[in-house]
Amino acid sequence: MTDVKKIRTVCNMCQTACSGIIAHVKDGAVLKLSGDPECPPSYGKICVKGLAGTLSPSNPNRILKPMRRTNPEKGLGVDPKWKEITWEEAFDEIVPRMKRIRQENSLKLMLSSFDYPQYYHMIPWCIAFGAQYYVGAATLCGIYHNSSYHYYLSFFRDPDFEHTNYLVLWGTQSGHLVDALPVSSAKKLADARVRGAKIIVIDPVATPAASLADEWVPIRPGTDGLLALCFANLLLNEYGLYDHPFMQSRTNGPYLVRPDESYMRDSATNKPMVWDETNRTAAPFDGIPWEHMAMEGTFEVEGVLCQPSFQLLKNHLKQYTPEETAAVTTIPADDIRRIAREFGEAARIGSTITIQGENLPYRPAAVLTGRGPNANRHGMHTAFATDMLNVLVGNLNVPGGILGIGANYKHRWGPGVDEDGIATSPNSTYWHFFGALDSYPARPAAKPFMHNLNGLFPVAAFTDNLFPLTMTDPERFGIDYNLEFLIISHVNPLTTYINPTEMIEQFKKIDFILGFGSNWTESLEICDLVLPDATWLERYDPIANPPFKFVQTGMGDWHWAFRRPVVDPPSPDIKHWMEILLEITERVGFTKEYYEAFNEHNLIRDPHRLDPEKKNTFMDMCDAVMKDRYGVDIDWYEKNQTNVYIQKKSVDEAYPGPFVKGRYQIYMEYWKHAGEDVRQVVKELGLEDVWDLDDYQPLLNWQPSASLKERADYDLFAVNYKSCMHTFSHTMFNPLTLEIGHVYPWIYGVVVHTDTARAKGIRNGEEIWVESEFGYRVKGKAVVTEGIHPECIGTTGTGGRLTFGEAVGRRVGPHWNTLVGQALDRIDKMSSSIDACLRVKIYKV
Amino acid sequence: MKRWGMVIDLKRCIGCNSCTLACKVENGTPPGIFYRRVLEKTTGKYPSVRRTYLPVQCMHCENPPCVNACPSGVFKKREDGIVLVDSSKCYGARACRIACPYNAISFLEKIGTYYPDGITKTESMWYENHLEGTAEKCNFCAERVDQGLLPACVEACPAEVMKFGDLNDPRSDVSQLIKARDGFQLQPELGTNPSVYYVK
Amino acid sequence: MNQYLTGEEKLSIYTGNVPDSFEITFIKQNDWASRELTAFYLGGVGAGLYVISQFLGFSAGLLLGFFLAAICKNIAHMKSASHPKRAFRALLRPQASWISRGALFVLLFTVFGALDITQKLGWIHWSGFQAALFATLAFVSAVLVMVYLGFLMAGARAIPLWHSPLTPAIFLSYSITLGAGATALLYPLLGNGPMGPLALLLLLTTAITLFLVVIQLIVLNASGKAAMHTVRLLTRKTRMGFFMGGVLMVGLLLPILMAGCMVLSGKTPGIAIFAVGIFVLAGGFFYEKLLLQAGVFSPLLET
Ligand SMILES: Nc1nc2c(c(=O)[nH]1)N[C@H]1C(S)=C(S)[C@@H](COP(=O)(O)OP(=O)(O)OC[C@H]3O[C@@H](n4cnc5c(=O)[nH]c(N)nc54)[C@H](O)[C@@H]3O)O[C@H]1N2
Ligand SMILES: Nc1nc2c(c(=O)[nH]1)N[C@H]1C(S)=C(S)[C@@H](COP(=O)(O)OP(=O)(O)OC[C@H]3O[C@@H](n4cnc5c(=O)[nH]c(N)nc54)[C@H](O)[C@@H]3O)O[C@H]1N2
Ligand code: SF4
Ligand code: SF4
Ligand code: SF4
């Protein structure tokens, strides 16, 4: 077919942009999409969601013009009675409001989006305006809040699929078309499986990942922290399976700790001290060779009895016995012992491997945790406890272990070392691109001035998800203004966060909500004004995969993806929303500040910095970043008609572990100080009664969250998990994915264990109600199976769409988030993570 | 003579249905028509629960019962083993669907649309080649294969579950894999001798 | 209480034949349903009635049998064809396809049955040889119409219930039984003919059919998982009533008993014959219906 044009671009049906694709275009419409065989890391492969994107641009319900609501009543599924308006009318609504707010108090404006390639622009835009930002993802996305691998590795992480022999997928479906780089990980994990790697999945649900693994370890939700600590206890105290040299040389294990839980510091230099076993004296940590540092024992220094933090950890962990852990997690003690031993042995501690002439530590065992265990009331401790297992076997950023994504690209953003010798967050500058904050060193606690309350969370990376909670009563948190202007784009908070009616209550308080969208969603339907946006097949996203999240790990090349439009949007009014935002910026009159912030934020160096006095387009801005960062520009991609720029990786970029300096913390001394800091602020605010600070302890521990208390009335947990066929609510509006989803009962049903169903007289296929402790309920078809923990019911993804203007997906599947209520005591006061561990009961309709 | 064949590695398959949709998009099949399907079965008692995913499609049988069952001569086996279907000859007896042991033949009763609000431009291009009231099935992507490309499902599969090649060539990937990992066919006792093999 | 999200509405995009389940399990055939059942059943009754009427010299039976097997059957088949204009293609591949053969047999029956009837009813006077030839050919083609279905269904290799050498025999036997049943219905109504031989005929045909059907089940039950599942499908749950009650008890055993009594006692009350006719026809209908409904494909993989 000669009349079919083939255009290369990059997928965006989920945010990972993991697959280069070829669009086959005929008569101005997409005929089909297929994988681009030449584009790493997917090499011709493409997933079910990406393929479903074929129909996205031609959705008959596209938003074509600026629309203003005429129905003042805002509600779920309520017709906003849209009226088409002109662009000038639209700007007249937006610009004067923005001008006023910018003068009065710019923080009254908030921008929220989960549109990855746009973070380069959005964050500096907010900075230039002085606005608040809310990363759309940071709602129930447990993995954003808990800074453990942000700290240990990078913004995102993957196991070294190519080398690992023992992989524990802990509440994540990585390798099964979920999680980072879904397509290439699926291949790598399949290779590993065929190679004979052992895969263990710890998950309350026999997800595809779990039921295809060598072993499914069903766990009672919310008890993962305890299990991790028990594993650690076994590795350290029972089996001695840990990387002793690594502990000595690359962790704060040798640092001496005083009885008051602080480091013993050198009075002259203020440096943390260690015990020199050769000379039997204390010394600053950088004063002696690491081999001489004592790891165990009690030592008297300047009259104070101190212990190396490693010794403290060891002693502390002894309380987490397999037997007690078994009783809480419901995992048999023998299995706990066996898995700990298998993991420790598989790590081949002490072994090395030669890659491209470099001799590197080889630790082919890894624990990978995801959203499941971390979206928890004590998520911070849980996340660090699970990740500490990797630290104990010394597998950070080495072959076979756990790798930070993009952590060491051109050594530009590699981890630093502070004066205490501690590794600072490996990419402490570059993940700012995403609006995240450093989690180490701790920031000073302060009275909150933004709705994300981040002053109360000095060691968390993201706290944006708190804004609906703050809005219930800003003054309570010391915030003396209300949000007046909200911009949302490419995010659907009404469906991906908590109960939508509770959300709407808060959203109603906002004077003006501006939405950008290509098709109707629940959240757009509570906007006051909606502007049409291009779909990913109609626009340029020159920097399609951000380096901190969606690049492959291991020796595979760096791949910098480029998205270009393949069809025209269905209306000339449709433009890239960033271009509209730029236009608004011009009219409001802060382009200069915007360009300057853009230069700063993206660390653009001369001569590529934007000239703030000139007019720079969206494409000029992208060009500046690309030239500075990668050394290519948009013209290069266009001239070559390619969708990817490939750069070779060096061994130390791929496996930075042994090449970077700095000690990782197994003893979180800084948490203790941060906690004390927060206590002051909490006192000032008069929040002592509701803001418990128990988690700010230097040794990792486990506490049951409120929902773990046994309850006769709400006897089950509602667990939610992603499906490889869906991207949150986005693909619920796509009939191709929905059609396939329908053939598997569990995808839009409520999964119930056989015994539980029998006890309640529920039969397979029957309609049941799921009612949560918050008093909300949703309906679904029971899918009775052995594949779920008997104390749990399971639902997939973000079902149950309720959009007025879009029939596709409406009411398909139960909407799990409806069950979740907003409550201060369900939020982790360290990470801001919201507890997804939810008590429910079920009964027949 | 070549005999095109496929090996499906069940150890690699994660049941994601990317193949299903790759096939749909390649062939532009209307709603409800799947040339390729990924079957699923959960077995075992808690907590030893196992899931099997079984992708199926036309097996391109060496002795294809569909060919003989159809009174109308709709199915033809090419020399290279690909069983083709010419829907324009079909009048709807459905004997083929009864005869095919692998439920590989779809019967397109009516061409629907994916969006309730009507047909999209993409779909109107897709459905041009489909006739209401006729039988259809996987044609092993004969057009692609003749151009030296892999079938769409094989190319798309994220987990690289499939190998495609010449079963008559003992050195081909497919033959090697069948040999190395005891490839088997579905329902071999029926004597159809499928060109699609599986390894566990 | 929040009740607005119910998960009730489904996408209404299914227009094709997506199997209900993508599970690796027994898949029910759903291609042959009421239209095919009508065609198969009427064809069987008609051909059976025709053949028996030939022997009994029962003109009304000949006419009705012809009407059912030649006219009604064809209409039903045409109704089920999605492209009736192309339906002539059914005749094209008798060398391979049992559908083609069946279509040819029906065509032959239509031609020779018509010729046979014209002469039996005295509308046209053919020579003795011609008359004998037409009668024989009509008979042969009627028998072929009865058995071809059996061969067609036996060709479904993956449907254990059908894929059996017994299937053609059962179809032959059942068609004749149904023919006898139809005769039993018509005789009392039209008030003619000898009831004695008819009772005997009913006894014999129902007994043979019962024997074959039972053997079919026994053989099936002994031949593999899928086949056993089929038997279970037929003999358990909701279908059991129809199969055990409808087909076996009312459709075969009761007629055998009644016909047996009649033969033994030599008394053949019209009303009893009529009742037997009803029972046999109903039983045969249920049998064929169940045969289609319980036509399940074996699972593609043992798990
Ligand atoms: N297909 C697809 N891929 C995606 C996305 C998508 O929407 N669709 N989104 C991307 C994004 S933003 C993210 S954050 C990642 C997330 O990737 P993952 O973290 O892998 O995603 P989930 O399926 O949400 O993982 C949650 C798992 O934890 C289990 N779980 C729930 N509660 C508990 C518990 O208490 N303990 C334990 N041990 N397990 C529990 C659930 O059953 C589920 O299997 O995926 C990315 N990739
Ligand atoms: N039940 C449940 N809830 C969850 C999760 C879960 O697994 N289960 N996961 C949590 C996690 S990990 C995350 S990261 C969050 C994510 O939460 P969200 O970021 O809210 O995710 P989506 O629902 O996909 O919202 C993206 C929206 O963008 C719209 N969109 C698509 N293309 C375009 C475009 O081109 N332009 C514009 N303007 N809009 C577009 C889509 O229609 C969609 O409504 O959800 C969290 N909530
Ligand atoms: S995983 Fe996401 S980016 Fe990759 S092909 Fe699928 S939808 Fe596209
Ligand atoms: S695309 Fe591959 S992994 Fe996914 S279901 Fe198909 S064969 Fe299995
Ligand atoms: S699988 Fe079915 S349709 Fe395909 S060749 Fe074999 S019998 Fe024919």
Ligand code: SF4
């Ligand atoms: S449905 Fe079509 S292809 Fe199938 S047997 Fe009938 S005529 Fe042949």
Ligand code: SF4
């Ligand atoms: S070979 Fe082609 S037609 Fe057949 S299932 Fe695969 S993609 Fe579909």
Ligand SMILES: [Mo]
């Ligand atoms: Mo996420």
